[in-house]
Amino acid sequence: MAATMIFRMASTTPRQVSVARMKPSLDQQVLSAVGGHPAVRTIDLAGSRAEGRATAFSDWDFLVTTDDFPALARDLPLLCAPLAPLAAQWDPLSPEQCWMLMLAGPAKVDVIFPDEPHELEPPRAPTRENLADVDRHFWDWVLWLRSKQESGKREFVAAELEKLFEYLLTPLGATTRPDSVVEAVAVYREARGATERRLGVEVPRELEEAVASTVLA
Numbered sequence: 001m002a003a004t005m006i007f008r009m010a011s012t013t014p015r016q017v018s019v020a021r022m023k024p025s026l027d028q029q030v031l032s033a034v035g036g037h038p039a040v041r042t043i044d045l046a047g048s049r050a051e052g053r054a055t056a057f058s059d060w061d062f063l064v065t066t067d068d069f070p071a072l073a074r075d076l077p078l079l080c081a082p083l084a085p086l087a088a089q090w091d092p093l094s095p096e097q098c099w100m101l102m103l104a105g106p107a108k109v110d111v112i113f114p115d116e117p118h119e120l121e122p123p124r125a126p127t128r129e130n131l132a133d134v135d136r137h138f139w140d141w142v143l144w145l146r147s148k149q150e151s152g153k154r155e156f157v158a159a160e161l162e163k164l165f166e167y168l169l170t171p172l173g174a175t176t177r178p179d180s181v182v183e184a185v186a187v188y189r190e191a192r193g194a195t196e197r198r199l200g201v202e203v204p205r206e207l208e209e210a211v212a213s214t215v216l217a
Contacts, residue, residue: 030062030109035077039068042106047110057147057214059108069097070117073181076111083109086138086207092121094166100140108143119202123171128201130190135203137210138168145181146215157181182216 024032027045035043047061048054066072076090076099083103091098097116101109123128141164148157161184165177169184171192178184196202 010064018044019209026060026103026107027062028062028112029083032110033082034062034064037072037075037079039075041065041067041135045137051096055147055150057143057150059110059144061112063114064151065115066113069113073097073099086210087140089133089136089140090191091118092137094118095120101141102140102207102211104210106143108140108147124169126169126195126199128199131195131199131201132203134168134172135192136207138164138192139207139215140190141168142181142184142215145184146217148208149162149181158195169198185212185215 003064027049031043031045040061042065044050044063045060046063048058049060054198055120057069064072080088080099080101083101085103086106089100091100091110094112095112095118097118099111103109105194117139124134126134132148141160143156145160147166148160158179161180165174165187169187169191172188172195174187174191176183176187179186183200192203
């Protein structure tokens with residue numbers, strides 16, 4: 001529909017129409033990337049994006065049913081590579097399997113498998129090998145919290161900040177319980193810096209650079 005409307009505008013050239021048609025929306029990109037796998041039975045946009053109540057910060061939720069979850073899970077990194085994710089990871093705290101992507105924008109994408117239960121994982125003691133994983137989890141988590149904050153869910157955000165403190169910040173050595181998303185970022189940066197110095201390692205900052213300005217807005 002959008003391409004047709006552009007075509008009818010007198011000021012729009014055929015080249016502009018062609019470029020518009022070449023840029024599918026984010027949901028179309030995800031549906032195309034994942035939906036073509038032979039193990040996918042259904043894939044549907046869900047949540048606030050599907051229901052028309054999303055804010056600018058809202059994530060993109062996709063519900064997937066599959067005939068062969070192990071095969072699909074194995075292939076997800078390759079399937080999603082065309083989306084050029086800044087980060088990709090399985091959610092350690094989801095009651096069902098959830099493949100989380102962070103795309104440029106930034107945009108958070110959750111590929112959720114409601115029929116595939118997942119046991120919540122314990123907090124991770126930071127090591128040289130897993131500190132980058134912890135970093136990816138933090139920025140995914142706070143971008144998601146920013147969307148809940150934008151929706152006015154104050155009690156929910158407060159409860160999640162407490163969970164964030166116990167699960168992720170405390171293992172990094174933080175002792176300050178954050179009362180806001182902005183404070184959580186400050187506490188995390190300080191604790192991560194101390195952990196990096198202690199372990200003699202530095203995690204990449206590309207994801208932080210993409211997410212921090214949005215989270216702190």
